[in-house]
Amino acid sequence: MATVAVAPEEGCGTVTQRDEPDPRRWQALAVCLIAGFITLLDVSIVNVALPSIREGLGASESEIQWVLSGYALTFGLALVPAGRIGDARGRRMMFMTGLALFTGASALCGAAQTSQWLVLARLLQGIAGGILTPQVSALIQQMFSGRERGRAFGMFGTVIGISTAVGPLLGGLIIKVFGAEEGWRWVFYVNLPIGILAFALAWRLLPGPDHAHRACLRELDPIGVLLLGSGVVSLLLPLVEERQWKGPAKWLLVPVAAAFFGVFVLWEIRQGRHGRKPVVDLALFKVRSYTLGLLVMLFYFAGFTSIFFVFTLFFQSGLGYSALLAGVAITPFALASAVGASIGGRLVNRFGHTLVTGGLVLVAVGLGGAILAVYEVPGQAAGWALVAPLVCAGLGSGMVISPNQTLTLAEVPPVQGGAAGGVLQTGQRIGSAMGIAAVGAVFFSQLAAVHGQDWAGPLRHGLVVSVGFVLAAFVVAFLDLRKERTPVPAEAGRGGTRVTR
Secondary structure, X not given: OOOEEXXXXXXXXXXXEEOOOOOOHHHHHHHHHHHHHHHHHHHHXXXXXXXXXXXXXXXXXXXXXXXXXXXXXXXXXXXXXXXXXXXXXXHXXXXXXXXXXXXXXXXXXHOOOOHXXXXXXXXXXXXXXXXXXXXXXXXXXXXXXXXXXXXXXXXXXXXXXXHHHHHHHHHHHHHHXXXXXXXXXXXXXXXXXXXXXXXXXXXXXOOOOOOOXXXXXXXXXXXXXXXXXXXXXXXXXXXXXXXXXXXXXXXXXXXXXXXXHHHHHHHHHHHHHOOOOOOOOHHHHHOHHXXXXXXXXXXXXXXXXXXXXXXXXXXXXXXXXXXXXXXXXXXXXXXXXXXXXXHXXXXXXXXXXXXXXXXXXXXXXXXXXXXXXXXXXXHHHHHHHOHHHHHHHHHHHHHHHHHHHHHHHXXXXXXXXXXXXXXXXXXXXXXXXXXHHHHHHHHHHHHHHOOOOOOHHHHHHHHHHHHHHHHHHHHHHHHHHHOOOOEOOOOOOOOOOOOEX
């Protein structure tokens, strides 16, 4: 049974519990998924609005890049600390804080009068998304157990896949309705009514904390937060700025990031030895399913996110599609991903990591088919030729994201769900940045070699790199699949999911 807490969320101390499922858990899940959808949607929806933003605000290429990368950077920075604070101080409080901040930042983005204003508002919006997102996976662990948790994570996986894939379509549709000059503002304004409604419902439906002791703010390891944040920024910055920051000097930040992470690990070990609560319990990484699942997500998101990056460029700049038509062309992936996630959520308890490895095979096959389709069908008809490969890849993607998330968090105690989910989401953000940097470097170098005369060739080379990342995820998933299959206790960590691994 999921534990329901009935004490108020303010102050340190204890909470009273009753050991029964929350009767409003499915309504609460709907609120979580709506809020999670809009925060993840803003990772991709802005792509198709960039030409309108550049024209409307007179933004430079560097500022346009920061509209995209600034959101990803601060999003990744906030994930783990926000997850830890949610575990310690209450996920409902952190969820509502992040949602209110995200809604306000969206209003600031839409009202921007200068490009600098928009960049700063996007940085704030990214922080808000990073505060909110880890609370979703933690609340799912708190509210659900057993097969219900698999279904809930299946729905969350659907949201992750669809929000990323459908962003270009929604962005193109909004710009079509409101016009190229002001349409980009409504890409942000659309978050306002959704955010306000979700905030009101969250206040009423989300549960309080599920653990007996609630840490004071002084117990939240500020030095650990600073070290981890410095490492994340040092690693993400050269990745998200790969095209704009010329020269090799930016890659010197990678060893700097490694040093920060090394000091962070030593500090967290010291925290544990002194009986203090660390930001991330390093014992999590002794759990094989968690560590391998995290690596699967990192490599998969490197391949998964980069797909939409190169396809959006190919359709709009290469084939001359409008923003709306480019979004429509990518929609088969989004629809198939929703179907795959629904299947994955229902079957994950039965098939475990076999489902994930099978999904990765489908993604690789679908991307291979896309490479062949673009080669065989040149010109604007390529959009039609790509439908079947994108359906195959999308179906596989849905069978990867939500089942892998369920399996990765299955043996994590719910009391650590926010921090564990934050680390998992951080891995996704790092993977996304890594994939876009690598695929973008190959794509643009090939485009420069042909002087922009042939977009299909660079697309094929970029997709080969994406397939490489997907295959790396497959290798990691296969290692987990080969592990001796043993049952996870039905109530692992008080409410764990029963999955045969």
